[in-house]
Amino acid sequence: MKNIVIIGASSGIGQALAKQQTDAGNHVHGTFYSSQTASGEEGLSLHHLNVFDEPLDVSFAPQVVDSLVYCPGSVILKPFARLKPEDFVNDYQLQLVGAVKVIQALLPRLKNAAHPSIVLFSTIAVQSGFSFHSLVAASKGAIEGLTKALAAEFAPKIRVNCIAPSITDTPLAAGLLSTEEKKSANAQRHPLKKIGQPEDLAHLASFLLSEKANWITGQVMHADGGMSTLRV
Numbered sequence: 001m002k003n004i005v006i007i008g009a010s011s012g013i014g015q016a017l018a019k020q021q022t023d024a025g026n027h028v029h030g031t032f033y034s035s036q037t038a039s040g041e042e043g044l045s046l047h048h049l050n051v052f053d054e055p056l057d058v059s060f061a062p063q064v065v066d067s068l069v070y071c072p073g074s075v076i077l078k079p080f081a082r083l084k085p086e087d088f089v090n091d092y093q094l095q096l097v098g099a100v101k102v103i104q105a106l107l108p109r110l111k112n113a114a115h116p117s118i119v120l121f122s123t124i125a126v127q128s129g130f131s132f133h134s135l136v137a138a139s140k141g142a143i144e145g146l147t148k149a150l151a152a153e154f155a156p157k158i159r160v161n162c163i164a165p166s167i168t169d170t171p172l173a174a175g176l177l178s179t180e181e182k183k184s185a186n187a188q189r190h191p192l193k194k195i196g197q198p199e200d201l202a203h204l205a206s207f208l209l210s211e212k213a214n215w216i217t218g219q220v221m222h223a224d225g226g227m228s229t230l231r232v
Helices: 012-023 085-111 134-154 171-176 180-188 198-209
Strands: 003-007 027-032 044-048 067-070 117-121 159-165 220-223
Touching: 003 012, 003 085, 012 027, 012 044, 012 198, 067 085, 067 198, 085 117, 085 134, 117 134, 117 198, 134 159, 134 220, 159 198, 198 220
Parallel strands: 003 027, 003 067, 027 044, 067 117, 117 159, 159 220
Antiparallel strands: none
């Protein structure tokens, strides 16, 4: 049994990943911020955590952390001219600085594990430019840079990888997928003609956390229905 820490485990991809990991017999120490869903899952414990807190309280985590996943994010799509500099600072604090704080706080416990790994999340919008995505692309671009830098610095002990999805049917994307018409229109933009599901990304994260991926580090892996590379 492994100890998995999932920051943002009460909804979306984090929730799907928590279920996959508990089903596999691992113990998940998950966090929530604004809402907690009753888990009812054996092997899952949920704890409140605000990544903006100083100092960051990670006392809920065990002394040996086999894997760490950072899921918090935001999807704010606005024309660049309507964004303020402080919008970028606030988003950067959540997406990048929050991840940095958690990794630094749990690094000694990751080093206690035999084959530790970290998974972060980016977005297709970093490598494929989209209108109105400057805010999220800037923050997640920093996450991709952090992934590669930490993978180099932590090798060979800790593997660090990143997943870059396209739009996924999670609470974060609720405003973009609020009607069947919106869901259909977004699905048609992808070569596979469907919207990503939380379980799709969770399966990839589970693989990257596992020893089946023990020769993979420093990678940004795209799970986007083919959108980033195919034109059909």
